[in-house]
Amino acid sequence: MNEAEDYIQLTTRLQESNRLGGVMGILHWDQEVIMPTGAAESRAQQLGALAGVLHEKTIHPEMGRLLDRLPRDNENGFTAFEWCNIQEARRDFDMATRIPKTLVTELAELSSRAHQVWVKARAENKFSDFAPVLKRLVDLKIKWAGYVSPEMQTYDANIDVFERGTTQKNITPVFDRLKAELIPLIKSIQESDYQPETTFLSGQFPIDHQEALGRKISEEMGFQFDKGRMDVSVHPFCGGSHPTDVRITTRYRTDNFVESLYAVIHETGHGLYEQGRMQDGRDLPVSEALTMAIHESQSLFWERMIAQGRPFCARYLPSLAETFPQNFKDVTPERFYEAVNVSQPSLIRVEADEVTYPMHVILRYELEKGLFDGSIQVEDLPELWKAKMVEYLGVEPATDTLGVLQDTHWSGGAFGYFPSYTLGAIYASQFYQTLMQTKPDIEKQVEAGNLTPVREWLGSQIHQKGRLLSVPDLVKQVTGEGLNPEIFLDYLKNKYRQIYRLN
Numbered sequence: 001m002n003e004a005e006d007y008i009q010l011t012t013r014l015q016e017s018n019r020l021g022g023v024m025g026i027l028h029w030d031q032e033v034i035m036p037t038g039a040a041e042s043r044a045q046q047l048g049a050l051a052g053v054l055h056e057k058t059i060h061p062e063m064g065r066l067l068d069r070l071p072r073d074n075e076n077g078f079t080a081f082e083w084c085n086i087q088e089a090r091r092d093f094d095m096a097t098r099i100p101k102t103l104v105t106e107l108a109e110l111s112s113r114a115h116q117v118w119v120k121a122r123a124e125n126k127f128s129d130f131a132p133v134l135k136r137l138v139d140l141k142i143k144w145a146g147y148v149s150p151e152m153q154t155y156d157a158n159i160d161v162f163e164r165g166t167t168q169k170n171i172t173p174v175f176d177r178l179k180a181e182l183i184p185l186i187k188s189i190q191e192s193d194y195q196p197e198t199t200f201l202s203g204q205f206p207i208d209h210q211e212a213l214g215r216k217i218s219e220e221m222g223f224q225f226d227k228g229r230m231d232v233s234v235h236p237f238c239g240g241s242h243p244t245d246v247r248i249t250t251r252y253r254t255d256n257f258v259e260s261l262y263a264v265i266h267e268t269g270h271g272l273y274e275q276g277r278m279q280d281g282r283d284l285p286v287s288e289a290l291t292m293a294i295h296e297s298q299s300l301f302w303e304r305m306i307a308q309g310r311p312f313c314a315r316y317l318p319s320l321a322e323t324f325p326q327n328f329k330d331v332t333p334e335r336f337y338e339a340v341n342v343s344q345p346s347l348i349r350v351e352a353d354e355v356t357y358p359m360h361v362i363l364r365y366e367l368e369k370g371l372f373d374g375s376i377q378v379e380d381l382p383e384l385w386k387a388k389m390v391e392y393l394g395v396e397p398a399t400d401t402l403g404v405l406q407d408t409h410w411s412g413g414a415f416g417y418f419p420s421y422t423l424g425a426i427y428a429s430q431f432y433q434t435l436m437q438t439k440p441d442i443e444k445q446v447e448a449g450n451l452t453p454v455r456e457w458l459g460s461q462i463h464q465k466g467r468l469l470s471v472p473d474l475v476k477q478v479t480g481e482g483l484n485p486e487i488f489l490d491y492l493k494n495k496y497r498q499i500y501r502l503n
Contacts, residue, residue: 022241088285269299296424
């Protein structure tokens, strides 16, 4: 058998695994959106069984034989597309063959079960109920890291799942820089004599009106509802099984339409990345999104750079006035722009504004570091959480529901995920600066309601590149430089000093 035939056999196996992964994606979506609560235990077993099957397919001896016959250096003229699939398959095989199937199954089952434990503990404000399962998850992920990347620190191995090639050595200096600049900025904003008027954002907003408005804007951004859908979940997310089946969710409050609307815009940003992936090889690793930070950069680009910008606010104010006439009767675009950009320390990460949000991420990053290096015990998390919230944001959660229990990530064993949010915000600001330089009239296009050039630019520059480039190479290709927190800091300082009339 020649290498071309080996490659075809390899991709056949990769496609089958990808499709099974898609089935798991739908089961996860179902668990979050419509599954009856009584099905939690059976769902955990189903997900565990599927994870075991997928693991066996990944480490199948024939996969090993195919990869042994395929070259380790691309001297044989494979295209970049083909070579990416070979490298991704080899990475997954090498990782998976190091992990016992029992650990894979236990992690999948425990993550599913832990989600239900977390939901109940959060509702009842009982961290003590969640603590034992969280401790077990940390122990298993430390054990997992020892199998997968024994040469790495255990937390770095977990970060690598979401941000390949990124370690604490890369992240910590960036986060320390953000802390040094943002804590004083947050304080200045708090002490400013000028505070934007936001009373018109409070009131009663019928959920059916919110749904219609969110869907309209999502469609105008370019989300294809014949290849996707929008539902309600406790925690907004983007999931699904394939670029032709992308599922986004939001959550609604009758007294606050901004939260649900901007969650829709955020998740649509994720959805556009998935729907916009390269047309070829959509069941192969090469077409998949690069890392979570790059994914997050796309949702934040739309939510923060576009939808919280003056042109977007001017464009959509008439739609808001039509949807909620009692609130928006005499509101000007500038007042609306300032209101949706209010910066105020809050307890809840997903409700945080773009200035305070990084502090939520840095807090979680520092706690996770401690859990993995042994300097922090699970039972100490609630008090440490409160202390860091006071230090970084000047607010203290009265309950664990509003504090350490607010996020779903730990219940899914997703340690090392949080840094992606703020790395994504930095990348988003860099991409936006490049878009403004490349298309100087882009703000006029947005104000005219033409969002297509934004989507097409992101599609050609990022979405369609799949995994053909590393993150540093992609960012350099798009922006001309690597990760640069100074662009993000300049963006925030310029914008918020203007809004809050700071010198």
